[in-house]
Amino acid sequence: MATLTVNGTRYDVEAAPDTSLLWVLREHLGLTGTKYGCAAGACGACTVHIDGTAAYACATTLAAVGTSEITTIEGLAPQGEHKLQRAWVAEQVPQCGYCQSGQIMRAAALLAENPAPDRDEIVDYMSPNLCRCGTYNRIVRAIQRAAGEA
Structure with missing residues (x-):
């Protein structure tokens, strides 16, 4: 137990x-x-x-x-109100959606460590997580959007 x-x-x-x-x-x-x-x-x-x-x-x-x-x-964010979840919707990130919970969780850890990452920092931090649909540019934009929120 x-x-x-x-x-x-x-x-x-x-x-x-x-x-x-x-x-x-x-x-x-x-x-x-x-x-x-x-x-x-x-x-x-x-x-x-x-x-x-x-x-x-x-x-x-x-x-x-x-x-x-x-x-x-x-x-x-049980009701889907986390700024990353809102940014994911605004940037239309998911295609098949399968990897998205893992992507969002990694992005949340990034923003907790670095609230204002630049594009290269985002790409580097997110690189361990794969997206078979190739929505990487939308993922980066969503993280940038979320980082821009107060």
């Missing part, structure tokens, strides 16, 4: 210590906004925050989480 804090709520989870955080979130807690992409920590679709830092949920075990605070896309 492990106790997790996810999106500000404490959960007791019956899972093996080597279970990936991705499966705990999706299968045990029903938080399906965190997507399964590659299961190898190579695409970023499963990006969540662990103590405010972007991390791949597929490559993080339940044991590695310990007492850390986990934030998923559902906890970023």
Whole structure:
């Protein structure tokens, strides 16, 4: 039994210590906004925050989480009112949409670290997250838009 804090709520989870955080979130807690992409920590679709830092949920075990605070896309802004979520809509970022929760979570970590990144900083920070549809220019514009909000 492990106790997790996810999106500000404490959960007791019956899972093996080597279970990936991705499966705990999706299968045990029903938080399906965190997507399964590659299961190898190579695409970023499963990006969540662990103590405010972007991390791949597929490559993080339940044991590695310990007492850390986990934030998923559902906890970023439950009503979709986060400035990044608004910017994503305004810039029409999603095409298929599958990678978008991971993209938004990585972008939120970027803006928490650097509230006014330039284009090169955005591109560099976001590079671990892949978008099969190639909406990278729209992603950059959305992050720039969100960074411009007060």
